[in-house]
Amino acid sequence: KNEVEQSPQNLTAQEGEFITINCSYSVGISALHWLQQHPGGGIVSLFMLSSGKKKHGRLIATINIQEKHSSLHITASHPRDSAVYICAVSLAGNLIFGKGTKLSVKP
């Protein structure tokens, strides 16, 4: 069983929809990362958080340490948001990744 579980695995949305991707983990962590992998393969770090909430443009990330759960929200989704979104947790010098959520936003 993976220590980091993401849901859904695949997500198709219409342009403009509000999107939520979830990440649950089973161990105590020092930080949680949300990454975006573009269709071309490049990886970009979106957020790194250890508590509360962070916002960057149309992206919002939240984390609940007690419930061991994080969500990534995308408001007013756009086709250019189509990518794989990966959750990863920092634990004792290691970084453990979820399997990713493939998002496709249709115009």
Added chain:
Amino acid sequence: DTAVSQTPKYLVTQMGNDKSIKCEQNLGHDTMYWYKQDSKKFLKIMFSYNNKELIINETVPNRFSPKSPDKAHLNLHINSLELGDSAVYFCASSPGTSGGPQETQYFGPGTRLLVL
């Protein structure tokens, strides 16, 4: 100006060969990493390294070794390549102020390795 660069972008080689992938960062960061993304797109950390400490993921075969000539470079050497080594390898860096992967990661573009 590329922040984290890797060469080569593509690498096709025969089983049993020894190869290296180079990584350079111009961000002034103290910590660098190597990650492997397998055919199912699953990422795993292989190494994290700063000028004080090398942390090795225990699942990494000892055929893989990081070499750092200076803090801006972390090259990955792979000996006796096997079919299962085929993957995309990503280099990354982080500031290193708090150490380790609890910092924001800056990724290179990846090196696609195919072992025949």
